[in-house]
Amino acid sequence: MIFLIPRLVAVNPVELIAATQQLPASATRQLTVQFGLDKPLYVQFLLYVENTILSFPPNLGYSYEYYPAKVWELISTAVPWTIFLVGCSVITAATIGTLIGLVAGWKRGSQLDRGVTYTALTIQSLPYFWIAIVLQILLAVVLRIFPVQGAFYVTDTSPPLSLTFLGDVIYHALLPMITLIISTVPVYAIIMRNTVSEIVREDYMLVAESKGLKKTRLLFSYVMRNGLLPVISIIALNLGYVVGGALLVEVVFSYPGVGTLIYNAIQGHDYPMIQGVFYILSVAVIGANYIADIIYTYVDPRVRYS
Amino acid sequence: MKLLALMTSNPSDPSFLKKLLSNRGGMMGVGILGFLAVVAAFSWRIAPYTPYSIAADPYLPPSLTHAFGTDGLGRDIFSQMVYGTAVSLEVGFISALGITILGTVVGLVAGYYGSYADQVLMRLVDVLLVIPATVFMIFVALILGSTPSSILLVIIAFGWPPMARMIRSQTLTLKHRGFVESAVVSGAPKWYVLTKVILPNVTSLILANGILAVIYSIIAEASLGFLGLVSSTNYSWGTVLNNAQVEGAVYHNGILWITIPGIAIAITGIAMTLIARAIGDITDPKYST
Numbered sequence: 146m147i148f149l150i151p152r153l154v155a156v157n158p159v160e161l162i163a164a165t166q167q168l169p170a171s172a173t174r175q176l177t178v179q180f181g182l183d184k185p186l187y188v189q190f191l192l193y194v195e196n197t198i199l200s201f202p203p204n205l206g207y208s209y210e211y212y213p214a215k216v217w218e219l220i221s222t223a224v225p226w227t228i229f230l231v232g233c234s235v236i237t238a239a240t241i242g243t244l245i246g247l248v249a250g251w252k253r254g255s256q257l258d259r260g261v262t263y264t265a266l267t268i269q270s271l272p273y274f275w276i277a278i279v280l281q282i283l284l285a286v287v288l289r290i291f292p293v294q295g296a297f298y299v300t301d302t303s304p305p306l307s308l309t310f311l312g313d314v315i316y317h318a319l320l321p322m323i324t325l326i327i328s329t330v331p332v333y334a335i336i337m338r339n340t341v342s343e344i345v346r347e348d349y350m351l352v353a354e355s356k357g358l359k360k361t362r363l364l365f366s367y368v369m370r371n372g373l374l375p376v377i378s379i380i381a382l383n384l385g386y387v388v389g390g391a392l393l394v395e396v397v398f399s400y401p402g403v404g405t406l407i408y409n410a411i412q413g414h415d416y417p418m419i420q421g422v423f424y425i426l427s428v429a430v431i432g433a434n435y436i437a438d439i440i441y442t443y444v445d446p447r448v449r450y451s
Numbered sequence: 452m453k454l455l456a457l458m459t460s461n462p463s464d465p466s467f468l469k470k471l472l473s474n475r476g477g478m479m480g481v482g483i484l485g486f487l488a489v490v491a492a493f494s495w496r497i498a499p500y501t502p503y504s505i506a507a508d509p510y511l512p513p514s515l516t517h518a519f520g521t522d523g524l525g526r527d528i529f530s531q532m533v534y535g536t537a538v539s540l541e542v543g544f545i546s547a548l549g550i551t552i553l554g555t556v557v558g559l560v561a562g563y564y565g566s567y568a569d570q571v572l573m574r575l576v577d578v579l580l581v582i583p584a585t586v587f588m589i590f591v592a593l594i595l596g597s598t599p600s601s602i603l604l605v606i607i608a609f610g611w612p613p614m615a616r617m618i619r620s621q622t623l624t625l626k627h628r629g630f631v632e633s634a635v636v637s638g639a640p641k642w643y644v645l646t647k648v649i650l651p652n653v654t655s656l657i658l659a660n661g662i663l664a665v666i667y668s669i670i671a672e673a674s675l676g677f678l679g680l681v682s683s684t685n686y687s688w689g690t691v692l693n694n695a696q697v698e699g700a701v702y703h704n705g706i707l708w709i710t711i712p713g714i715a716i717a718i719t720g721i722a723m724t725l726i727a728r729a730i731g732d733i734t735d736p737k738y739s740t
Contacts, residue, residue, distance in 0.1 A: 266724045266728075267717065267720070267721055267724075269720070269724075270666050270670070270716070270717055270719070270721060270723070270724060271713060271716065271717050271720070272670045272673050272674060272677075272713065272716060274677055274692075275673075275713035275716065278692075278695075278696070278713070279709070279710060279713065282706060282710075382581070385580070385582055385583040385584060386583070386584065388586075389583045389584055389585025389586060390585070392583075392585060393585070393674060393677065393678070396678070397696070407586065407589065408678065411589060411678060411679070411680065419589065423583075423586050423587065426583050426586050427582050427583065427586075430581060430582065431582070434581055
């Protein structure tokens with residue numbers, strides 16, 4: 146796995162280039178020259194590599210919509226918001242999901258287990274953005290507990306990093322986060338439940354139980370440790386999916402992250418922007434996967450030696 | 452292990468449908484799906500208006516004549532939903548079919564032939580699994596345009612990898628089972644072993660995953676529709692949601708307008724999940740709950 150991921154990074158720009166090839170059909174001849182698309186393919190590819198991978202900050206061109214703003218500048222202001230949103234929700238959701246799955250798997254076949262499984266499966270067949278809309282109506286428009294949209298009050302004049310501003314940011318982020326947490330908890334809960342219900346049947350569990358170990362010890366040092374492995378790999382594998390969902394949730398709440406950026410770019414046919422966002426997100430997700438692989442080797446010694 | 456045990460029953464057996472219907476969850480799932488199929492098939496009779504015809508004043512609240520109210524142009528939302536059922540189910544089932552075929556072929560080939568074929572195909576699967584599919588879908592949909600066929604293509608392109616991976620791992624375990632090895636030893640050609648010996652034993656796995664692919668496809672289409680990437684002349688549940696969002700339904704008595712498409716998607720999802728689980732239960736009694 147570890148030697149695999151860097152190769153994935155190498156494949157991505159090629160895909161992007163291939164996608165870029167289709168642009169001139171809709172764009173004008175001048176754009177073709179401006180983008181360097183009249184040059185042979187390999188030159189384009191080398192240029193692309195030079196501009197993106199080999200230079201920092203990557204040169205992703207200019208935004209059509211916010212010209213003369215550079216794509217990289219716009220993305221780099223939006224990315225922290227998305228990372229904040231996705232990071233916090235993934236950690237919270239994985240924790241809650243793991244605990245729910247642990248209990249459900251431990252009491253496999255019980256009323257509780259069945260309830261958890263069916264609720265999880267139902268939530269999984271709901272689109273992220275629909276949950277977002279419903280929560281928005283319920284908690285922000287009808288009950289007025291949370292702000293309807295944005296990441297902070299525009300009227301807030303207190304300087305960034307002050308306490309009021311930070312509180313404001315967290316207050317605004319809660320609703321999108323709750324949405325993401327609700328929609329991703331089932332994924333982790335089901336994985337954990339299935340793993341745990343298989344671990345319970347293992348021989349070493351029988352041995353541990355017959356040794357008369359306490360139930361909490363069994364649960365946390367035997368079941369939990371082994372059950373966490375698939376959850377970690379699922380967190381990594383699902384990251385692309387969660388980021389995709391977060392983008393739609395951001396659109397619903399007009400959160401100033403990458404999702405809203407790409408939505409506006411779609412509305413304005415801002416191709417360099419869309420391409421840039423795609424590039425940055427792919428690199429980020431693949432990077433996160435790489436990190437997860439490294440973490441995995443620390444958690445599971447078996448992987449380290451094979 | 453669950454996958455391994457899925458091989459015991461053959462879905463092409465005529466009594467299979469009977470078993471499916473005698474399973475409580477399976478019956479409910481088939482019932483819901485049947486209802487939706489009827490709505491879709493007779494949408495032109497059920498819907499009082501066409502999705503595009505201006506029927507009344509804009510932003511009417513739900514009433515007897517307009518069950519879910521009207522949109523910003525005074526079009527009947529109930530009719531849009533009824534017509535949307537046909538479009539959403541169509542997209543769901545056609546894409547699922549594509550996903551199933553592609554996933555099965557790739558999975559079988561990669562699992563059975565191994566070596567280079569396996570390496571190349573599984574790298575491709577890994578790439579497609581890791582990149583943020585939603586973003587890539589947006590990208591591709593923008594380039595290809597929002598015609599129905601390009602939407603189908605995009606959904607299939609990102610839907611098949613999990614399926615291929617599952618079929619591959621199942622094929623790998625089957626490859627070393629006694630009955631497959633004896634077929635190989637008795638001199639059966641490779642394609643024969645693959646299609647006549649291994650394929651029948653992964654049918655229920657293919658079926659269960661194919662059914663789950665339907666709901667994935669419906670959600671994917673709704674997401675693209677919600678972003679306004681699906682052509683608005685073809686009303687699906689996602690298009691209705693997109694309109695609700697764009698026209699500010701929250702502020703115009705539009706609570707039902709927004710919630711109904713999501714509920715429709717959820718009900719379809721539950722039906723599909725129930726059927727898939729029922730298939731799992733029937734083919735694998737050991738794991739039934």
